[in-house]
Amino acid sequence: xxxxxxxxxxxxxxxxxxxxxxxxxxxxxxxxxxxxxxxxxxxxxxxxxxxxxxxxxxxxxxxxxxxxxxxxxxxxxxxxxxxxxxxxxxxxxxx
Numbered sequence: 001x002x003x004x005x006x007x008x009x010x011x012x013x014x015x016x017x018x019x020x021x022x023x024x025x026x027x028x029x030x031x032x033x034x035x036x037x038x039x040x041x042x043x044x045x046x047x048x049x050x051x052x053x054x055x056x057x058x059x060x061x062x063x064x065x066x067x068x069x070x071x072x073x074x075x076x077x078x079x080x081x082x083x084x085x086x087x088x089x090x091x092x093x094x095x
Contacts, residue, residue, distance in 0.1 A: 035075025042078040
């Protein structure tokens with residue numbers, strides 16, 4: 001496995017951590033930076049065909065309507081999708 005790929009997965013895990021820490025500790029800049037990266041990863045997954053677009057779309061609409069400000073709903077959608085992917089990311093980093 002390429003070293004660059006492992007670095008990207010580590011950055012993705014750090015983005016998840018940054019978003020959660022920023023959100024719960026009310027550090028807006030950290031939450032936004034982590035959230036934006038997670039949204040970009042989710043959008044790239046959809047465009048590459050790794051994710052079905054219906055699941056993130058429905059979850060995004062629900063969370064965007066219930067969480068204020070709206071962009072935190074978008075970030076939460078990306079974070080939830082990535083949190084379920086963490087075990088496979090760690091496995092791929094170790095291998």
